[in-house]
Amino acid sequence: MSQSVHVRPFRDLLDSGGVVEDPERIATYTMDQRQLFTGSTFAVLKPATTQQVADIVRLAAHYGIGIVPQGGNTSYCGGATPDASGRQVIVSLERMDRIREIDPVSMSISVDAGAILKNVQDAAAAAGLLLPLSLGAEASCRIGGNIGTNAGGLSVVRYGMTRDLLLGIEAVLADGTVVSDMRKLRKNNTGYDVKQCFVGSEGTLGIVTGAVLRLAPLPTRRATAWLKLAKDAPIAELLTLIHRESAYLLTTFEFMTSRSITLATEAITDPPSLGAGPGGAVLVEFASSSRHLDLDELMEAVLAEAIETGCVDDALLAQSGSQRTAMWRLRETIPEGEKRRNGSVKHDISVPLSSIQRFLDLAGSQVRSYDADLELSVYGHVGDGNLHYNVLVPRDVDRLEFTKRIESSLSLQLYDTAAALGGTFSAEHGVGRFKKHLLARYSDPGRIAAMRRIKTAFDPADIMNAGAIVCPMGGKSAS
Template structure:
């Protein structure tokens, strides 16, 4: 079947608005977020309904055309990028962006998978509720992609990952069958929890088209503090103190090194006058939906205890909404600061909380032994054991070549250290195309075998995002 015939068949299904044919527009879909790889899709399709998604899948399956589901195309691991074969289509969910229902009493929101995360947050807030999922890319990432990567973000320490926020799901399987399980139930013990199969699957099992998400009471009082850390501070013990003494109201505990802070402030027009202590800095926030709780008083008492312990050199409480926003802007601008400096080689490390300090010590030794001239940007959601341990690309280096060199050498040393401490190479970025070899290197044999069996059961012909995450059994190199 020729390209022209394929194009006509897809247009018959979707109408002219459902097929992207402008080369300039197509270019925004075919390159990954970090601009490390550009694919060559047969077509870029934009269905408007679940029924159209099912029609696309059935047609593609009949002609053995591969499918790459795409939300906001914000994957750091190439999970939404087609290969170079010209035998895959991109199915973008961006037209499927409706808020289907907000149910304040059930504390849930039902949405299309193409809904932008920020828009879902706003819809929840308009009903006096909170969608706890919060990411740096929330203005462009979409719910289907959040589910596909089990996105984490800034509030995992209190509310959990995307997996913990998912009540129900709607998805299209590789033969066009629609799985409709859009229930708002906290308890639903009726056999296999099928929706959880799609969490972290990165489009390899089917296309998520809708979701029901758990909401929480909307915080109306927040206390935000900037902590200048003493050298050698035991981060896990400091975190444990803050969590315990704040009565589990801690919503964020973000660690930043001095270099990461400098990168962010250099990229800001009006940066706040905040800096790191000898051990870096932490942005901590507690929040409450109660009108009766003085969270600033609570935070001050917690910090007084931490300062007395010698773990904190100094601490500053945001005195206004604008000060709070400025503190958060520093944290959220770090990735942009890295990008402006020629980018970074990203290491999305996860280790047990008790091993964070040990990882930082061992990793620092490894980096210095590898190349004393390397600069690091280290920050992350240490409240949940996630560190973004990034190696800065030298200003005069070719970013792609430098990335390849580091990822084939130093990166493996860092991942070895994380694995030895009971951690992993991907905390929240997923596996995608770029980290599939790492899954095979570090993954448990039995777990990978189970993943391949699931992939084979859902997608025996391997048309759903082939080349990402895991191979089905028939193509597996590991038996």
């Protein structure tokens, strides 16, 4: 079947704005976020309704055409990128961006899966509520992709991952069946929790078209502090202290090494003079919707205790909105600082909180033994056990070649260490195409078999995002 014949049936289903065939426009959809891989497709389909998604899926199944669902195309693991065969069509949800309903009493929001995360946050805030999901790509990532990767971000320590915020779902299965379960219920014990199958599935089981998300009271008060850590400060113990004494008002506990802070500082025109202690720095934030709690007073007391224990050398409590913004800007500019420095090889490590320091010690030794000249940028949402343990690409080497070399050698050593400590190679970035081999290497065989059975039950013909995460039973490989 020629390319034009491929496109014609889909064009008949959609209006003029629903099919992208121009090669230059298609190119923006076929390269992954980190520019490590470029796939191929004959068209990008942009349905406007759930029914159109179902029609597309049925037609693709009829012709044996693969489907790659795509939200904001911000995956770090190639999970939204088609393969190089040209036999997969991209289904972009970007036109399905409606806020369907906000229920202030139930504290829920119902949205299309193509809604941009920041727009959903803003809609919730306008109703005096908070969507707790917050991450660096929130201005471009979309809710369907957040569900597909079980996105985490900056507030997991208090509110949990996307999985914990999902109340209801609407999705299209590989045969065009629409699963409609857009209920707002906190309690619903009526058999299998089908919606959770789609969380972390990265489009391999179906296409999420809608979601009901749990909201929280909108914080009206915040206390934000920048902590300079003492040498060899026990991060887990410090977190335990702050968590306990803040009465679970802690929303953020972000760790940064001095090198990461320097990278961010170099990328900011007028950077704040915050810096780090010998053990790095931590950004801590309390938040509350209550008018009766003095968060600054609470933060001062907690910081005084932390300094008294010897974990913290110095601490700065933000005295204004601009000081708070400056602290957050420094933290959120680290990825941009890495990019300006020629990029980094990213390791999205997760280990138990009790093993954070042990991992840092062992991994540091591994990096020095591998190449003492390598530089690291280490930061992350340590409040939930997540470290972004990134190896900086030297200025005078090719980024792609360096990435391939590190990922085939040093990266495996780091992942081995994380696994030995009860951790994993992916905390919040997912598996996608790039990390399938790691899933096969580190997952229990029984778990892999269960995942393949689920894939087979939902998508036996491997129509949905073939090449990502796992193959169905009888597929090419165990992974």
